[in-house]
Amino acid sequence: MSDAAEEVFELWEPPTFERGDQVVSLRDVRNDGTYPGAKMGEVLIRKGEVGYVHNVGTYLNRFYIYAVEFVDAERLVGMRAHELEGMPS
Numbered sequence: 001m002s003d004a005a006e007e008v009f010e011l012w013e014p015p016t017f018e019r020g021d022q023v024v025s026l027r028d029v030r031n032d033g034t035y036p037g038a039k040m041g042e043v044l045i046r047k048g049e050v051g052y053v054h055n056v057g058t059y060l061n062r063f064y065i066y067a068v069e070f071v072d073a074e075r076l077v078g079m080r081a082h083e084l085e086g087m088p089s
Helices: none
Strands: 022-025 043-045 050-059 063-070 075-079 084-086
Touching: 022 063, 043 075, 050 075
Parallel strands: none
Antiparallel strands: 022 050, 022 084, 050 063, 063 075
């Protein structure tokens, strides 16, 4: 039996966010080993930090990945739409 979330192909719809959109992190984001210069498990971004979508890419031809520049933290972090909330312009 497959999980309904696994059946989602985000690429069938337009991206939730576009380049330049202001967003806020909905959760703490830890290094999963793919962020250079940070220890595995280190918190990269705290819940509530504000950033700007720098670029929109894809993963596994199914999901959008948003490269978000968090100015205060001076980090560019890849995140999924469910980890972000748009902020009014």
